[in-house]
Amino acid sequence: MARTLPEGESLLVRTDFTDDTAWAHVLSEVIASYDEDMMTGLTPVDDVTFDGLTPADLADLVDGQTYVFLADTTTMTDPEHPLLAVDTSDEDVRGDGDRVFRIAPIAMAEVEVNFFLSNMDFEDYAGSVDDDGVFRGFDR
Known part of the structure; x- marks a missing residue:
């Protein structure tokens, strides 16, 4: 069965x-x-056909989305459950290490809403992560 992402900007x-x-x-x-x-x-996607999906795999799946959030193995096993934000706005850089960052679930609304409304862009958040690569909010 071929994988197809659902419609929506914030997945x-x-x-x-x-x-x-x-x-x-x-x-x-x-x-x-x-x-x-x-x-x-935000549209949660809980579909086993995406088991093992990586940021590099998104290049063939995105259809207009400029970012995708992943709940990957790190999300499920790390006690803080940091999600992976992937910039999918440029086909040539999808999956590049500089085009991803992690988000603590407590900061998800701050990131997702600003992405959705185009108030801030990927670099604003990727450049504001803590030393461990996780964005936990601007006001903490």
Whole structure:
């Protein structure tokens, strides 16, 4: 079966299916990062056909999305559950190490909403990660 991403700009794609409890926890943390009046376009994608998907694989799958969020093995196994943000805006650089950064679930709304509304771009956040490569918010 061929993999096809659903429509939508803000996709959170599960790529590790080893721990359903961890996935439920990640989704809960992500949802909790949003205020109830906050506009979002986030679409969680929980489809086993994306098991093992890597940033490099996105080059053949994106259809207009300029970024994709992945819940990968690190997301599922790291106690902080950092998600992977991948810049898919330029086909020539998809999967490049400089075009990814991690987001703590508590900061997901801040990143996703600003990407969705085009208020800030990928470099604004990628350049503001902590020493361990994880963005935890501007106001912490």
